[in-house]
Amino acid sequence: MAKSVSVQELVDNTHLHVFSGQEYLDRPITTSDISRPGLELTGYFDYYPSERIQLLGITETSFAKDLPEEELIKDMTRMCQADTPAFVISTELEPPKPLVKACADAKIPILESKLNTSRVLSNMTDFLEAKLAPRKSIHGVLVEVYGLGVLITGDSGIGKSETALELVKRGHRLIADDRVEVYQQDEQALIGTAPKILNHLLEIRGIGIIDVMTLFGTGAVRSETKVDFIVNLDIWDKDTKYDRLGTDRDSVQIFDVEVLKLNIPVKPGRNLAIIIETAAMNFRANVMGYNATDVFDAQLNNLIKDNSTPNNGKDGK
Structure with missing residues (x-):
């Protein structure tokens, strides 16, 4: 229909x-x-x-x-x-x-x-x-971090909602928990929102359902936001090779839009909220034209070039 x-x-x-x-x-x-x-x-x-x-x-x-x-x-x-x-x-x-x-x-x-x-x-x-507009329902949590829409995905029970709660406590905003309805606004933008029944609600295992707007105020929620990138939470596996330099860029196509996807390994002791905040700041820096990986590559190439240059007979004696 x-x-x-x-x-x-x-x-x-x-x-x-x-x-x-x-x-x-x-x-x-x-x-x-x-x-x-x-x-x-x-x-x-x-x-x-x-x-x-x-x-x-x-x-x-x-x-x-x-x-x-x-x-x-x-x-x-x-x-x-x-x-x-x-x-x-x-x-x-x-x-x-x-x-x-x-x-x-x-x-x-x-x-x-x-x-x-x-x-x-x-x-x-x-x-x-x-x-x-046609809509797609995605299992995950959508938060706004430093003005950027971050879609947190991962297996059930991995800690998506708990991470969102920590981000809300740190001053960021919740858009949707558990189910995110996504639609394409234009050729380059996806918008995410919560199903009406889940507005402002967050499920925390052991506590139950909480109303984020009631507990943290109206500034802690938004009705919708652009989906800028995806953070996928994975259980840490010592045999899995994770990206350490930021060179292995992954993406997901939703409707006609390619969305950057970051795979973040999860293990005890990792502060996921701070990692996601850093990912948001780094994403904004990339959009503004600064890429730390490119800077590292340039410095490494210069170092290799300097070490491979002949010293014209000068041996330091």
Whole structure:
């Protein structure tokens, strides 16, 4: 079944107001695409995306005023299809009277906004894309560390939630525990959020479920954040060769986005919260163009070069 958002949810989240059709706000919206019906006002309906929200701005309403009334009534009636979610009028414009009547007959709400058409379009698109985008549920814990979204994964019982709790106590923020819902925001960004039933909750074995917002305050939680990199916790194995120089870069593809993955071995005595904080700071340094591994390689190459240079007969005697 296709995902949908009600017109009521759109109104509540995008600064829109109801002009008419308050009783029809339960109509579903199934696509984030928005239509600006210009060609339709000329009578062209060979391709009319009736399932989209229809947005009318200054251009469309000005053109409609110059149309013969009979033609305008015909066009507005044809635009009000059974699957049309709503009409939106921007810039505090007056909806054409034939549209008001056609929407009333078809039980379609008309929404309005003080904002200009571009801003209204952007607000609606951002909201609908976030709500209607395909989502993937990932077993793990999502925290925000120094402004970066860190997805902590690993086997059940390895200490993901306990590590998140320590990070929260150190001033960082929890987004989701146990299950993280991830969706692709654009070509390069993934957004992670918690299932509604798990908002602000953290499960600590031996204690049970705790409400992080209640215990640590509103500053300890966020509703969503970008997933910048993954920290995968592994049980320490003395026979496993772990990356010590930062040269063995691993990644995971989620939807169309490649996400850096760090494999951190876990054993008694390792402070995982500090390690993850350091990983976040190092990730930010890399993004800003500084890579300690590259610096080490350059220094090592210079040392090898200096030691291999002939001393031109000078033997120190």
